[in-house]
Amino acid sequence: MKRLLAICTIFLVLVACDQEKEPVGLLSEEQMVAVLIDIHFTEGVASALPISYDSSQVLYSLMEKDVFLNHGVEDSVFTESMRYYLQFPKTMDRIYARVIDSLVVRESSGDIEEKM
Numbered sequence: 001m002k003r004l005l006a007i008c009t010i011f012l013v014l015v016a017c018d019q020e021k022e023p024v025g026l027l028s029e030e031q032m033v034a035v036l037i038d039i040h041f042t043e044g045v046a047s048a049l050p051i052s053y054d055s056s057q058v059l060y061s062l063m064e065k066d067v068f069l070n071h072g073v074e075d076s077v078f079t080e081s082m083r084y085y086l087q088f089p090k091t092m093d094r095i096y097a098r099v100i101d102s103l104v105v106r107e108s109s110g111d112i113e114e115k116m
Contacts, residue, residue, distance in 0.1 A: 027073065027081040029095055035078060036099045038067045041106070 027035065046060035068075050085092050 023080055023084060025077055025080075026084055027077060029085075029091070031071070031073070032081060032085060032095050033098045033102070035067065035071050035073060036095065037102050037106075038070070039064060040099065040103060042067055 042063045043060060046056045046063060049056055049059070051059070065075075068078065085095065
């Protein structure tokens with residue numbers, strides 16, 4: 001009886017420790033990079049405008065919705081993808097390294113002034 005209980009306990013622990021599977025509809029790393037680039041760019045534009053903090057937050061909220069529309073992504077899908085990727089720090093480091101590199105290239109090429 002004890003042996004059966006031990007086997008059942010080990011089985012349950014193994015099943016419970018099974019790695020979390022990717023959620024359905026998860027954004028790929030490429031999509032996450034593209035959306036995050038535009039989100040951070042939008043955040044920078046909104047914060048650089050000579051308006052009050054409250055107004056810039058409202059403006060950013062509207063601009064963020066446009067980013068999601070442009071990428072064909074719902075905000076809930078983005079949020080769920082972000083939650084998923086945050087569980088894997090190495091993956092998030094890789095994603096954000098690409099985001100930062102892309103933003104630096106945009107800034108150094110003068111692309112930012114053209115978009116404003």
